[in-house]
Amino acid sequence: MPKYKHLFFDLDHTLWDFERNSAESLTDIYHNFELINHGVMSLGDFVRVFLEINTRLWNDFDQGRIAHAYIREHRFRLVFEALKVENVAFGSALGEEYLKLLPQKSHLLDGAVALLDYCAEKDYQLHIVTNGFDSIQASKMQSSGIHHYFRHVITNEKAGAKKPDAQIFAYALQAANAHPHESLMIGDNWEADIMGALRFGMDAAFYNPKKLTFDRTPTYDVQHLDDLKLIL
Structure with missing residues (x-):
């Protein structure tokens, strides 16, 4: 693995x-x-x-x-x-x-904090890649108490591109000083998060509580955030 x-x-x-x-x-x-x-x-x-x-x-x-x-x-x-x-x-x-x-508003999805704690304990470097607005996404993270987990918050405004464009993934990896082979994208949006990452050359974990199916298979398909602990 x-x-x-x-x-x-x-x-x-x-x-x-x-x-x-x-x-x-x-x-x-x-x-x-x-x-x-x-x-x-x-x-x-x-x-x-x-x-x-x-x-x-x-x-x-x-x-x-x-x-x-x-x-x-x-x-x-x-x-x-x-x-x-x-x-x-x-x-x-x-x-x-x-x-x-x-x-x-501060509600997080079930298992989010436990997953972030687990990742932090395992010394993963955590980052956000979002198509949302800079100020609003920052406020959401502050309100929900998760901002401190993340080293970088990459938005389309900062990158000058949005998911699934390759440019935002390139920008994110450059900001994090990361390489595709050591990086994993985790998201719920098939086109923006999963296909964007796969086309760029990154592995991708599809958070898929609705059990949707597509023509291509993601690197990982999980129905609950707890399932990611079995991967990481």
């Missing part, structure tokens, strides 16, 4: 519990802005539609079809359109409030 020295983690959906933290932020927004008085009759529908649209937008971003700014500016408008609610009056205010609330 390969001996890794550097572990490169994705953040959202891999360590940081995006769905739970996002749902809490949207619940706060729903009540604070009294959205029920503006035609959004169901909190559950509001959260569900937002998560569906947000996932689609980030997939479009990963594929290079839209920019970060488009996500920030348009996702709540798209949510309200899907809910057949006219929200022109405060759509931008909701977007700003969401970006304020979300990074303050």
Whole structure:
């Protein structure tokens, strides 16, 4: 089994519990802005539609079809359109409030802290590689108490490229003074994390709780973060 020295983690959906933290932020927004008085009759529908649209937008971003700014500016408008609610009056205010609330949430996925403790005890050098915004990702890590585990936090803004582009992986390895053969990418996004790393020449561990299948086999396929301890 390969001996890794550097572990490169994705953040959202891999360590940081995006769905739970996002749902809490949207619940706060729903009540604070009294959205029920503006035609959004169901909190559950509001959260569900937002998560569906947000996932689609980030997939479009990963594929290079839209920019970060488009996500920030348009996702709540798209949510309200899907809910057949006219929200022109405060759509931008909701977007700003969401970006304020979300990074303050601290929930991690089950097993995340135990895994990071294990990796630290084994003297792995840990790094983050994320397509998220610099300031927001830093705040998420501070709020959830995991920032101290990581030597480098590589974002698309720093690298000038986003996963799955080879440039961001090259930038990450250069920053960490690492080589592909001693490095492992760990993430939940098949195209951005896994295929990006494999095409670059790095091994990749697919965090795959939904047991998805694709044409190509990753280096490792795990359904729970605890399973990674058997690899490392």
